[in-house]
Amino acid sequence: MNSISRRAVLGGLAATGTLLAGCGRVDGKAPFRQLLRLSDEFTWRAQRLILAKHSLVRELPVSQLSARFPVNGTSMPQGDYYKRLVDGEFREWKLRLDGLVERPLALTLAQLKSLPARTQITMHNCDEGWSAVGQWTGVQLARLLALSGLKSTARYVVFHCLDKLDLDGNYYYESLDLFDALHPQTILAYGMNGKELPVDHGAPLRLRVETQIGYKNAKYVDRVEVVDRLNSIGKGRGGWWEDFDNAVWYAGQ
Template sequence: MSSLLTRRRFLIGGTLGTGALALGGGYALEQNVDVDAVLRSAETLTMGAQRTLLRHRPLAREFSAADISPTFRVNGTQAPDSKEYAALREGGFADWKLKIGGLVNRPLEFSLADLKKLPSRSQITRHDCVEGWSAIGKWTGVPLGLMLHAAGLKPNARFAVFHCADELEKTFDGSGRYYESIDLIDAFHPQTILAYAMNDQNLTVGHGAPLRLRVERQLGYKQAKYVMRIEVVDSFGGLWGGRGGFWEDRGYEWYAGI
C-alpha cells in the first residue's frame, strides 16, 4: 500500500493543470479493498489510452476563485422526498453507499468517507441551465474515469447511467425517478467528476448531497444530483422510456453539449 501513496502526478488527456490528479503521501487510508482498487488503477491508467478517448473533447473553460458567483441557484429537486433519503440525511450520509455495477468486471461500493480518501480534482466552471441562467462554482470530487477504470469495463460497455434518489413523478414502475447517462468518452473526460463538495464545502442538500455528477461540457440537466448508483450498460433499451434520461424520456436532447 505504501507504494501507492508515494506522491506522484499523472496526466489525463495530455493536460496538467489545477485539476491534475495527485496521490499524496498524507493519505492515511484504511485497508479497504475498494479504495485500494481505485488507487491501483491510478497507477495503470495510461496517457495514451486517455488521449485516444479524449482527442475530440477539449476542456471546458475554467475560471478563477474571483469569478465564483455570489449565489448559485438551486434548480430542480430541493430535497428528495423519500424516507430512505431522509434517514441518510439525518445520519449525515454516514450510511450512504455508492454502488458501481452493470457491465463491469469488479462491482464496487464506496461510502462517502471512502470517496474523500481517493485522488480528487477541483475545478471552477460555469453551470449553464436549459432555462437560460448560468452561475460559476467550484466543484471537488473524484474523476469518474478513475473509478470506472478500477471497476474494469466489459467489452460491450457503452454508457454510464446515474440512478438518483429524487423522484420527480410518483409512478409504479420507477420511471419518475431521476436518472441520467453519458457515453464513455464523456465519462473519461478529465473534467467529469463525482462531486462531493461545492465552493470548498460539503454539498448542500439543494445542490445534490451527498454526491452529484459534473460533466462540464453539457447543460445543467445532465449534472445529476443525489447519485446513488452507477450502472454501466450497452444500450438504453431496458431503461424506462429508452432515451437515456428522465428529461430525455420527456423530449429533451440526450446530448446537451454547450
C-alpha cells in the same frame, strides 16, 4: 424554480395557444420524433469530431464564483429513506458502481473522499438560459470506472438518483456516452464552493459533466450503472427529461 417540477407547471398552462398550437401534436408523431433524434445524433457526432483532442472546458478563477447558485429540479428528495441518510450525515450510504464492469464497487463517502480528488471552478449553464459559476470537488468518474474495470461491451454510463422529480414516482436518471464519462473534468462531486455538497445541490454526490448542459449534471447520484444500450432503462431515451419532456439526449449544444 423550486421543488415543483417544471413539467407540472407546464402541465397547468391554459391551452389557448394559437401561434405554436400545432407543435405539441406535430411533435408527437413518430417521423418528427425521428427527425429530432437524427439532428441530435448529428450534433453528437459533430461535437465528437471537434472534441477529438479532449479539450478541457474553461476553468475560472475564484474571483468569478457566483454569489448565488440557483437550485433547480429537486431541492429535497422526498421519503424517509433520504431523510434518514441526511440525519446520519450519509454514513449509512454507499455509492454502487455496477453493470458491465469486471469488479462491481460499493464505496462509502469516506472511501470516495480518500481517493485522489479533482477541484474545478466551472460555469453551470442551465438549458433555461441562466449561468452560475461554482467550485466542485470530487472523484474523476474515469478513475472509478478504471477501478472497477469496464467490460468490452460497455458503451454508456447511467446515473441513478435518489430523487423523484414527478408525482408518478419516477426516479431521476441521466446517462452519458463513454467519451463524456471518461472526460478528465467529469467528476462525481461531494464538495461545492469549499464545503460539503449541500442537500439542495444534490448531497451526498452529484455528477459534474462540464462538456454538457445543466440537466445532464444529475444530483443525488446513488448508483452508477455501465450498460451497452439505453433502451431498457426508464422509457429508453437516456434520462428523465429525455423520457418525459422529449429533451435531447446529447445535450452538448
